[in-house]
Amino acid sequence: MGSNVEYVKVSGTGPNALDFHIAFYIGQLAGKDPEAYFHVVSKDTGFDPLLSHLKTRKLRALRVQKVGDIPFLKAGDAKSAPDRVKKVGNAKSTPDRIAVIIGDLRKRGAAKPRTVTTLTSTIGALFLKQLTPDEISALMTALQERGYVSVAGSKVSYSLPT
Numbered sequence: 001m002g003s004n005v006e007y008v009k010v011s012g013t014g015p016n017a018l019d020f021h022i023a024f025y026i027g028q029l030a031g032k033d034p035e036a037y038f039h040v041v042s043k044d045t046g047f048d049p050l051l052s053h054l055k056t057r058k059l060r061a062l063r064v065q066k067v068g069d070i071p072f073l074k075a076g077d078a079k080s081a082p083d084r085v086k087k088v089g090n091a092k093s094t095p096d097r098i099a100v101i102i103g104d105l106r107k108r109g110a111a112k113p114r115t116v117t118t119l120t121s122t123i124g125a126l127f128l129k130q131l132t133p134d135e136i137s138a139l140m141t142a143l144q145e146r147g148y149v150s151v152a153g154s155k156v157s158y159s160l161p162t
Contacts, residue, residue: 112156114156
């Protein structure tokens, strides 16, 4: 993972020693950089309440089971991951988010999501699972109002700008 990762030796032992260290360091790092993205790599669902709480505080945090499940790595796009994270993280307004979505859909060519369910989950993953269901729904509405997406039942068709 190169210079983007810092390894910390856990001091002490106990059933939750690692969990407390992770919570401490996320808090410390979030205080220094509230725009950072935090990925806890663990199968332990015990981290989920902490990560949900961080999201309510507008911090970006996600638990994945393995490093390869981190969204921008999973997309096979690891080389440009820092740029993608920065672009997605900077997209705060609806027009900026729409631009990110349109860019992603264009790159997909014929492999665009074909159902509403798949498109909404694609949008969620694109924004590193940091958007609420209401925010995703608002983006879907905006895509339809702008004529980029048409929905017929559960099916989706596209008319993307060039």
